[in-house]
Amino acid sequence: MGVPHLDSGPMRAEEFFAFTATRPDDEKWELIEGEPVLNATASRLHQTIIRNLTVLLDALARETSAPWEVLPGLGVRISDISVPVPDVLIRPATFTGVECDDMIIAFEVLSPSTANKDLRWKRKAYATLPSLRQYVVIAQDAVEVVSFDRANDFAERRFETAESVLDLPVIGACMDLREIYRGTGLL
Template identity: 30%
Template sequence: MKPFYEPFVPGQLYSVAEFLALEQQAEDRHEFYDGQVWPFPADTLRHNLLVQNCSLPLFARRKQVGLDVFSNGMLLEVIPGGYYTYPDVVIRDFVPCSGLEYVVQCPKVIVEVLDPLWAERDRTWKCVHYRRLESLQQYVLVSQTQQFVESYWRTAAGEWRYEAFMKPDDVLDIADTGLQLMLREIYDEVAVPLLQLQFPDIRETIK
């Protein structure tokens, strides 16, 4: 199973060390998968605002609950030596910073703001890989086109459950951290319409 787009240099293979060296010098971000380097889609203004709305409230409260909160620019190790990518928000248990670190490991929560062009990839391809991470407790998807948030969360028995949020007062619990986000907080001052559920008009059928 591969990403949905073409590699940076088709046919050329890199080691993880070569990829990390490339990223430190590159102007644009890239993913690493199975030895190939893949261009990473650029952010929109709306995307960036939604990422901030998700990450900043959690970042402000991180010390109270012993967490690290990273957004946008941190590379995540999904498969050691095999898959590295840039989630929009990563939450993990607090780990003291020991120096110049470029890669985050052992995420507890991952948040992706869905780009309309890549939404299917985040729902399927990334979802499969993320949920294989033993440390991951929750995977959150935030829509840019309507106020709609989806959460996949792991039970104590190791089973995955799904929950959707579509009302402004809906509250998203962030794994077992004690932190929460309201839907209205996520979409605050971002021009995204409320979800409009379309139901069939049955009046004609009951005349």
């Protein structure tokens, strides 16, 4: 039999999916430039914001019979060696499988351990997807949301008060920051 040769190159997406299929469901893995990365367990504030986003967006989708769906924690294939997982995404409502490459809006809730990656690497990586129209980053320690929109060449727009309204033009919606931060104790 001998000793098998190890591939010292970056992990590919198919290898990554085979690997994550063997991991417990409560682990959140991402493939970032060929390296599998295990994310820390999310805080209560982080999960509260994700729940608020998901509930608000899902209600809007149902009310309007939207041709899109909202999903938390789904991998997005950026390339054969990068499959990041946004906290929440919106994509066309035709999904099957464990990944997508057609999200139209991505949401990330900043954590101390992921803030730099979310603001730098993910922003640039997500912008390479032709389908992406908006990337929204949400602070979990302050009422502060930053939106990067393709229509404005991904220029930064900041929303910093509970009365601010985040617009999501690609789905024809607006969200009050008060609703995004409901139950966090930050208002």
